Amino acid sequence: MRKVTAGLFHSVDGVVSDPFTFQFDSFDEELGQGMTRMINTVDTVVLGRVSYQEWAGYWPTASTDQDFAGFINPVEKFVASRTLSGPLEWQNSQLMDAPLEEFVARLKNQDGGEIAVCGSISVTRQLLFAGLLDSLTLMTHPVIAGSGRRLFEDGDPLTRLVLQDQSRTSKGNVLTTYGLRGE
Secondary structure, eight states: OOOEEEEEEEETTOBOSOGGGTSTTTOOHHHHHHHHHHHTTEEEEEEEHHHHHHHHTTGGGSOTTSHHHHHHTTSEEEEEOSSOOSSOOSTTEEEOSSOHHHHHHHHHTSSSSEEEEESOHHHHHHHHHTTOOSEEEEEEESOOOOSSOBSSOTTOOOOOEEEEEEEEOTTSOEEEEEEEOOO
């Protein structure tokens, strides 16, 4: 069975939206190497509509000197959306043909590498609380963002996690990877 992973840039106060506003001065070589290790095991990406639209407007024309552009443009991408219609223009992108949870459960049972949720806060939340997310990596930057969307909200269900891995970079970023704890 394939694994479903998600990784989000994260501030100390829990903000995960618009990381470009707070990560620029703490993104370091070790964080880049960690991201490269993560994407080297991925052959399928899941995106929500908002992330798809933002990224499809940027990555197809981004410099190929950027490692992430060399990964995200050719990789197989599936988009969860109730409002977009196909075909999608960004290379190797297609709309899911079933509701998110059903589609991802089906993907997990197919042959292939890891499935990564990229960006897509709502998709990450939905898969985590549905028990379909095998690992969640939070790349916490040493900054208080002050405002922005947080991954977890008041009223979320009690969800036990287990620490799978942790590391710290020279600029003080802390990478923590959690999995769901089986009860």
